[in-house]
Amino acid sequence: TRLRGLAARPGSTALDAATLANLKKVTQYYIVTAFLALFIGVMIGPLQALNYGGVDLYNLPILRNLIQSYYQGLTLHGVLNALVFTQFFISGWMLYLPARELGVGLNMKFAWFTYWMMTAGLLTAAVPLLMNDATVLYTFYPPLEGSPVFYIGAAVMVAASLLVVAQVVGMWLRWKRENPGRVTPIVSFMSVATWLMWCLASLGLVVEALALLIPWSLGLTSGVDPLLARTLFWWTGHPIVYFWVLPAYISWYAFLPRQAGGRMISEPLTRLAFVMFLVFSVPVGLHHQYADPNVNNTWKTIHMFLTFLVAVPSLLTAFSVGASLEDAARHRGGSGLVGWIRHLNWRDAGMTAQVLALVSFIFGGAGGILNASLAFSPVVHNTAWIPGHFHITVGTATTLSFMGIALWFVPHLTGKRLASPKLGLTSVWLWFWGMMLFALGMHWQGLAGVPRRAHVSATAQPAVYDAMHIALPKLFTAVSGMILFAAGVAFFWVLFRTLLSPRVEDGEATPVPYSPVLSSAGTDLATASTLVKRTEPLLAITLFALVLVLIVYLPVIGPMIANYQAVPGQRLW
Ligand code: HAS
Ligand code: HEM
Numbered sequence: 001t002r003l004r005g006l007a008a009r010p011g012s013t014a015l016d017a018a019t020l021a022n023l024k025k026v027t028q029y030y031i032v033t034a035f036l037a038l039f040i041g042v043m044i045g046p047l048q049a050l051n052y053g054g055v056d057l058y059n060l061p062i063l064r065n066l067i068q069s070y071y072q073g074l075t076l077h078g079v080l081n082a083l084v085f086t087q088f089f090i091s092g093w094m095l096y097l098p099a100r101e102l103g104v105g106l107n108m109k110f111a112w113f114t115y116w117m118m119t120a121g122l123l124t125a126a127v128p129l130l131m132n133d134a135t136v137l138y139t140f141y142p143p144l145e146g147s148p149v150f151y152i153g154a155a156v157m158v159a160a161s162l163l164v165v166a167q168v169v170g171m172w173l174r175w176k177r178e179n180p181g182r183v184t185p186i187v188s189f190m191s192v193a194t195w196l197m198w199c200l201a202s203l204g205l206v207v208e209a210l211a212l213l214i215p216w217s218l219g220l221t222s223g224v225d226p227l228l229a230r231t232l233f234w235w236t237g238h239p240i241v242y243f244w245v246l247p248a249y250i251s252w253y254a255f256l257p258r259q260a261g262g263r264m265i266s267e268p269l270t271r272l273a274f275v276m277f278l279v280f281s282v283p284v285g286l287h288h289q290y291a292d293p294n295v296n297n298t299w300k301t302i303h304m305f306l307t308f309l310v311a312v313p314s315l316l317t318a319f320s321v322g323a324s325l326e327d328a329a330r331h332r333g334g335s336g337l338v339g340w341i342r343h344l345n346w347r348d349a350g351m352t353a354q355v356l357a358l359v360s361f362i363f364g365g366a367g368g369i370l371n372a373s374l375a376f377s378p379v380v381h382n383t384a385w386i387p388g389h390f391h392i393t394v395g396t397a398t399t400l401s402f403m404g405i406a407l408w409f410v411p412h413l414t415g416k417r418l419a420s421p422k423l424g425l426t427s428v429w430l431w432f433w434g435m436m437l438f439a440l441g442m443h444w445q446g447l448a449g450v451p452r453r454a455h456v457s458a459t460a461q462p463a464v465y466d467a468m469h470i471a472l473p474k475l476f477t478a479v480s481g482m483i484l485f486a487a488g489v490a491f492f493w494v495l496f497r498t499l500l501s502p503r504v505e506d507g508e509a510t511p512v513p514y515s516p517v518l519s520s521a522g523t524d525l526a527t528a529s530t531l532v533k534r535t536e537p538l539l540a541i542t543l544f545a546l547v548l549v550l551i552v553y554l555p556v557i558g559p560m561i562a563n564y565q566a567v568p569g570q571r572l573w
């Protein structure tokens with residue numbers, strides 16, 4: 001009875017069967033599009049790992065016909081994995097969960113329109129990418145210049161994500177009107193907070209695309225100021241990493257405990273963590289620009305301290321989710337200081353994927369805090385260390401969690417049964433070990449001074465790299481690429497076999513795994529704790545966050561506009 005589900009949540013009215021079926025369909029479209037993008041992106045990754053292992057496959061005739069250069073491949077890899085996979089998965093996931101939990105009617109025509117608009121943006125951007133007409137990497141820093149079609153397609157994709165924000169926030173406001181004085185249920189709270197954060201975060205990119213990149217690439221302006229463009233990019237570019245990881249936090253907090261056999265620790269603490277992300281995610285972008293000239297050091301230092309502050313809600317999460325897992329394992333008979341870990345539900349691939357993602361994130365997060373230090377940054381900036389860092393954050397904490405989630409979410413949405421769960425389990429272990437080895441190799445190479453974004457295996461000066469004594473980390477990186485290739489093949493085999501199998505049951509046979517809660521936020525605001533009351537008004541908190549962002553960004557951006565330097569575009573590859 002302790003593990004009784006919370007399916008009938010207070011204040012919620014179930015969606016009618018037709019709406020639910022339709023909602024599941026549109027969500028399935030989002031999720032499948034996401035994994036198709038990841039599939040292509042993941043097939044390119046090992047070539048890059050081999051490059052950092054000293055093996056150059058870019059001269060192979062088959063590859064030559066498909067991609068023009070290392071950099072076209074790298075652009076496709078970064079865009080498909082980090083921008084397309086994440087955004088489609090998250091849009092489906094964080095539309096479905098609040099719609100389901102709040103149970104207020106939603107406009108399904110609008111939901112489908114948004115999906116098709118996002119897909120149209122994706123296909124538009126894909127054309128120049130595939131034609132080597134937008135080989136500008138996933139950060140599209142000017143003066144690197146791509147086809148206007150790429151920037152327009154990407155802008156349409158982002159605009160579509162803002163329509164999902166409108167849908168979810170609209171749904172929440174409607175729920176609030178129909179349930180005055182109620183505490184927002186926790187999964188919806190986390191989803192709405194994340195979408196509002198994304199709304200604030202996206203402003204930088206929206207301004208960069210509309211005011212700078214699109215007019216410039218259309219030839220309407222003679223050039224673009226690279227510093228201003230980079231600053232607007234990182235306004236969005238840092239918080240986008242929380243937009244990638246918070247949807248996994250939703251699962252770690254609310255669903256993973258039940259999958260592991262335990263309880264969520266505290267709803268009030270979870271609300272605090274998400275409100276901190278809403279407030280502190282955006283005003284930190286300068287930690288990507290410590291090396292940029294003409295940015296006042298005082299502001300760089302302020303962004304550094306705010307970065308340390310935004311690590312706090314992740315630390316809260318570490319202890320809280322850690323406690324959930326320990327609770328689960330002890331309930332299953334575990335004991336000892338660390339011995340309990342063996343008693344987690346390791347036979348379940350979905351749970352295993354997420355616990356391994358968490359383990360990788362201990363290292364990814366610690367590395368992030370190092371990167372943020374103004375003193376340490378010059379050692380690692382623009383080196384192979386950085387891809388090392390983000391493959392155990394977005395590449396594992398996020399991606400392996402989403403892979404694990406898909407193992408129950410796809411059966412839930414489709415009514416199909418998971419094919420080869422054992423192979424699924426193998427694939428998540430391979431991904432974990434592959435990425436840990438990759439991270440070891442890349443961090444190490446970075447410390448030795450190997451640059452990122454470099455076709456090092458084709459260098460005309462191999463002696464430069466030989467002098468770095470990096471034979472071992474190169475070997476690790478090359479081997480990790482092979483392990484990850486195997487992991488990818490195994491995972492996608494399981495996923496596509498599941499998707500292509502016939503529907504055998506009602507998807508509800510695999511329910512949403514809501515965890516029981518140890519310390520609830522309650523249901524009535526009137527009797528709720530101060531923390532719960534103070535965290536409820538998410539719109540007002542967003543407004544406060546906007547003010548903070550303007551305070552730390554206007555003094556940085558103002559002088560850039562005053563000293564605007566129009567630099568003409570370049571195409572390198
Ligand atoms: Fe980062 C660069 C700083 C988090 C992604 N980051 C990047 C880039 C990407 C990225 C893609 O300050 C490269 C951009 C480019 O192309 O140039 N990052 C941070 C900091 C954090 C951080 C302070 N990053 C992320 C996340 C990402 C991500 C999350 C994606 C999802 N990052 C930087 C900086 C740079 C940077 C600099 C620029 C570097 C440069 O020079 O260019 C923090 O948010 C991290 C906080 C996280 C923690 C970890 C908490 C641990 C948890 C796990 C607990 C485990 C449990 C398991 C419970 C403090 C929650 C228990 C185990 C059992 C077995 C039971
Ligand atoms: C870059 C390998 C999966 C996101 C890279 C680089 C390597 C690599 C070696 C560095 C290239 C360079 O700096 O020249 C792999 C392998 C993967 C994999 C072997 C697994 C099969 C992923 C996943 C994501 C991801 C799952 C995100 C969801 C990125 C991004 C870049 C990158 C954003 C930066 C691109 C740029 O610098 O423009 N990858 N990767 N990768 N990877 Fe991966």
Ligand code: CU
Pocket residue numbers: 237238239241287288
């Ligand atoms: Cu950042």
